[in-house]
Amino acid sequence: MQKNAISPTRLENYPEWYQQVxxxxxxxxVSPVRGCMVIKPWGYAxxxxxxxxLDERIKETGHVNAYFxxxxxxxxxxxxxxxIEGFAKECAVVTHHRLVSNGKGGLKPDGELEEPYxxxxxxxxxxxxxxxxxVQSYRDLPILLNQWANxxxxxxxxRLFLRTSEFLWQEGHTAHATADEAQIETKKILKLYxxxxxxxxxxxxxxxxxxxxERFPGAVNTYCVEAMMQDGKAIQAGTSHFLGQNFxxxxxxxxxxxxxxxxxxxxxxxxxxxxxxxGLIMTHSDDNGLVLxxxxxxxxxxxxxxxxxxxxxETVLSFCEKLKSQLQQCLWRDEKLRxxxxxxxxAGGEKNWQWIKKGVPIRLEIGPRDIAxxxxxxxxxxxDVKARLNKKVSxxxxxxxxxxxxxxxxxxxxxxxxxxxxxxxxxSLSEFEHYFxxxxxxxxxxxxxxxxxxxxxxxxxxxxxxxxxxAQEGKEGQCIFTGKKTRLQIVFARAY
Amino acid sequence: MQKNAISPTRLENYPEWYQQVxxxxxxxxVSPVRGCMVIKPWGYAxxxxxxxxLDERIKETGHVNAYFxxxxxxxxxxxxxxxIEGFAKECAVVTHHRLVSNGKGGLKPDGELEEPYxxxxxxxxxxxxxxxxxVQSYRDLPILLNQWANxxxxxxxxRLFLRTSEFLWQEGHTAHATADEAQIETKKILKLYxxxxxxxxxxxxxxxxxxxxERFPGAVNTYCVEAMMQDGKAIQAGTSHFLGQNFxxxxxxxxxxxxxxxxxxxxxxxxxxxxxxxGLIMTHSDDNGLVLxxxxxxxxxxxxxxxxxxxxxETVLSFCEKLKSQLQQCLWRDEKLRxxxxxxxxAGGEKNWQWIKKGVPIRLEIGPRDIAxxxxxxxxxxxDVKARLNKKVSxxxxxxxxxxxxxxxxxxxxxxxxxxxxxxxxxSLSEFEHYFxxxxxxxxxxxxxxxxxxxxxxxxxxxxxxxxxxAQEGKEGQCIFTGKKTRLQIVFARAY
Numbered sequence: 001m002q003k004n005a006i007s008p009t010r011l012e013n014y015p016e017w018y019q020q021v022x023x024x025x026x027x028x029x030v031s032p033v034r035g036c037m038v039i040k041p042w043g044y045a046x047x048x049x050x051x052x053x054l055d056e057r058i059k060e061t062g063h064v065n066a067y068f069x070x071x072x073x074x075x076x077x078x079x080x081x082x083x084i085e086g087f088a089k090e091c092a093v094v095t096h097h098r099l100v101s102n103g104k105g106g107l108k109p110d111g112e113l114e115e116p117y118x119x120x121x122x123x124x125x126x127x128x129x130x131x132x133x134x135v136q137s138y139r140d141l142p143i144l145l146n147q148w149a150n151x152x153x154x155x156x157x158x159r160l161f162l163r164t165s166e167f168l169w170q171e172g173h174t175a176h177a178t179a180d181e182a183q184i185e186t187k188k189i190l191k192l193y194x195x196x197x198x199x200x201x202x203x204x205x206x207x208x209x210x211x212x213x214e215r216f217p218g219a220v221n222t223y224c225v226e227a228m229m230q231d232g233k234a235i236q237a238g239t240s241h242f243l244g245q246n247f248x249x250x251x252x253x254x255x256x257x258x259x260x261x262x263x264x265x266x267x268x269x270x271x272x273x274x275x276x277x278x279g280l281i282m283t284h285s286d287d288n289g290l291v292l293x294x295x296x297x298x299x300x301x302x303x304x305x306x307x308x309x310x311x312x313x314e315t316v317l318s319f320c321e322k323l324k325s326q327l328q329q330c331l332w333r334d335e336k337l338r339x340x341x342x343x344x345x346x347a348g349g350e351k352n353w354q355w356i357k358k359g360v361p362i363r364l365e366i367g368p369r370d371i372a373x374x375x376x377x378x379x380x381x382x383x384d385v386k387a388r389l390n391k392k393v394s395x396x397x398x399x400x401x402x403x404x405x406x407x408x409x410x411x412x413x414x415x416x417x418x419x420x421x422x423x424x425x426x427x428s429l430s431e432f433e434h435y436f437x438x439x440x441x442x443x444x445x446x447x448x449x450x451x452x453x454x455x456x457x458x459x460x461x462x463x464x465x466x467x468x469x470x471a472q473e474g475k476e477g478q479c480i481f482t483g484k485k486t487r488l489q490i491v492f493a494r495a496y
Numbered sequence: 497m498q499k500n501a502i503s504p505t506r507l508e509n510y511p512e513w514y515q516q517v518x519x520x521x522x523x524x525x526v527s528p529v530r531g532c533m534v535i536k537p538w539g540y541a542x543x544x545x546x547x548x549x550l551d552e553r554i555k556e557t558g559h560v561n562a563y564f565x566x567x568x569x570x571x572x573x574x575x576x577x578x579x580i581e582g583f584a585k586e587c588a589v590v591t592h593h594r595l596v597s598n599g600k601g602g603l604k605p606d607g608e609l610e611e612p613y614x615x616x617x618x619x620x621x622x623x624x625x626x627x628x629x630x631v632q633s634y635r636d637l638p639i640l641l642n643q644w645a646n647x648x649x650x651x652x653x654x655r656l657f658l659r660t661s662e663f664l665w666q667e668g669h670t671a672h673a674t675a676d677e678a679q680i681e682t683k684k685i686l687k688l689y690x691x692x693x694x695x696x697x698x699x700x701x702x703x704x705x706x707x708x709x710e711r712f713p714g715a716v717n718t719y720c721v722e723a724m725m726q727d728g729k730a731i732q733a734g735t736s737h738f739l740g741q742n743f744x745x746x747x748x749x750x751x752x753x754x755x756x757x758x759x760x761x762x763x764x765x766x767x768x769x770x771x772x773x774x775g776l777i778m779t780h781s782d783d784n785g786l787v788l789x790x791x792x793x794x795x796x797x798x799x800x801x802x803x804x805x806x807x808x809x810e811t812v813l814s815f816c817e818k819l820k821s822q823l824q825q826c827l828w829r830d831e832k833l834r835x836x837x838x839x840x841x842x843a844g845g846e847k848n849w850q851w852i853k854k855g856v857p858i859r860l861e862i863g864p865r866d867i868a869x870x871x872x873x874x875x876x877x878x879x880d881v882k883a884r885l886n887k888k889v890s891x892x893x894x895x896x897x898x899x900x901x902x903x904x905x906x907x908x909x910x911x912x913x914x915x916x917x918x919x920x921x922x923x924s925l926s927e928f929e930h931y932f933x934x935x936x937x938x939x940x941x942x943x944x945x946x947x948x949x950x951x952x953x954x955x956x957x958x959x960x961x962x963x964x965x966x967a968q969e970g971k972e973g974q975c976i977f978t979g980k981k982t983r984l985q986i987v988f989a990r991a992y
Contacts, residue, residue: 036565069532093592093605099584
């Protein structure tokens, strides 16, 4: 039996496997600050890849970046009632602005503020306040801004990447002259998220709208992309909100239209966060650790020089460096290949396993005999760790970009097939209850009405409505919970 | 007399001119959050340029990025006595983790924390705590990390970019096995900052060490790069600290060396912030607004289509777009040119002035007659706003990269000449006092001892020791304050 790099395996204990994949790939760890994580270099480099690709696409669609304050005055937060209700229970509140001696050798807060501040849990309120100053005429619209920032929600139960008190994200905030334009924007971003997740992250998603109960506090419509993890649970990977005029009214974002009439603007907001890294891990990784789609891999190719005799060292190392330079000139998906030679002085097997666990798509082993043959041993992370491919050096610049493409699309196909296998259509409540009583439940699509009255059936099963897919058959059926006639099909699942 | 875009001019009122340059270029504005600014798209795009160039260089020198928590538990902050003393007076303190109704229709803080948290004013303490876990053996060293983050210091008197309660920065934190290695790192980064400032920002700097009184709280040596603004005042543009073993002892960063001995590590930290944008503005801008060195300009070339008759519109616009595509293929300093066509439907003069005030290095005006001649009217932001150059379209791909190089190096040369003119050597206290009684004071270099006893002479003049330049003649002289013999020359100035 093969020894796995990660213990326990996915089957043995999925949540613990997840923690171990993170630890072994050295992605992040818990910090002494309640619920906050430290994102370590390999984990942060994945976030930088996400940022780079997404930032380009956000800019290509006409948005620009800006930066708004970390703190929100309490009085400003209160102005959109549902919004504040949604976040009040989990806010970090700043009440003092200095520290003084507590007389016992330590310090205590001092300089109480007239008005407390909240660390932004999201920035609709502070950005709304600024938009009300910036927007006067229809000529000032649309405003299409994005911000890369940290936010904080005082979570009680936290898990690395998936749910942390502080997390990193991008939050887009736009204001428009008409409801129509704002709706188009909301959907445009939803599509951008879908393409990013499926194309760059190799994560298939269901594109849909949240039910009333799962809506963002203060939104009219919340759209989302939902992905399935390897334990059949769902993750909300990104959201795009049509906020109607709720925030425009709360924060007084008014403009004069071409006829001289004063109107409230229509706003949207949308975001994805470091939670994506949690979803990435749980979509592709295996019992040997992290598996990275090539587009997100900080290094796509690792070259491992192998030599036993000190006299071979220089030959092997210089051969590896030369190959690295060659490969770095190759393009794949419009970017130069990311290649590293691991010259550390440690046992070859240990080194090899470190890179397997870090999920690098392609490993090349090169020893004196390979050099004599002008060849390399190539290993693909998406295949068995021992499945060796012998390749001539001369063919690598052609083979490797093709192989990266194969790995990228292969990971997507594998995840899509997995989701298909673990998705069902269910037509009765008893079947629904039976399905979610099993260990291997996944996504269940059912006729159901979008109403708070179905919650009573979901809560005891620890299941939630993930989304109302935008792609609907439109045929009439019967709500499995209430028996009412409906044309809506909703996807249900357990979720992170 | 020429009408200037900025009122008042630099001579009339320098501080107010500074605010107006920012307002007219739409770089940033004050927010409803005490002392915090909103960085608007054009200002943030400059920060993105700074980030991009600096991040590449930080990585080229072997550092990697990571991310540490925003909040620091009070007990952790207290462990380096001088450090906490330096920051206690200006900390944002988080004391509660939720909001509840105050019974008057509003909200109040609730859920008092057992231990308060401070929003990081800098991250030595939280990072030191993590390093103490990560460093066990000499094999774990060096650790070479950098973080891009927001930090907060509760400033009482704030100014956009130069001094704000929240600001953005990068902070490098490294740990080494020997004092020597840590000192080399500190100096390596100092050089990196100098090259970045002089090369990319076109800001000449004096490279030196801070005097005892100006040292970072907890550092053994603080090195800095100091630049001169157009009012003769200094700005500390970046700092690099050799922290000795102070933080290693405070946070227990110990390792076992090759002989099996337990030793404390040696650490460094270093950073530059959004304050650089303030320095950039005050170094190059003129009475017509912002002037950007091409390497930092979000757009380097703006194309202004000029037409009066509607029938010319399509010809002019398509000509401009074609030219844009051509120019975007050109390289300057290894990057593709950043070019934009301004197609907005507004008066040509107003448009032109907007781009002048935004500091775009090159403007191209193109009308029907130019198209007939296959020519453009070219204007350089570093020259008189009306100095027109006629250029053939065919020569632009050659001329423009050369011109950008000329502008970049020209701005540096101009700033360097200005600093030279406004720098003096002073050999007596009375001369020193006379010099700093004048409006047009600048940098004064004098023999002086590095001791707190010279402070009494500086405070009444509102002057500070900016740095002890690393380049010293080494000849003996007499301290102008104490009369003591010394080989040190120190640079003094008023400062931001």
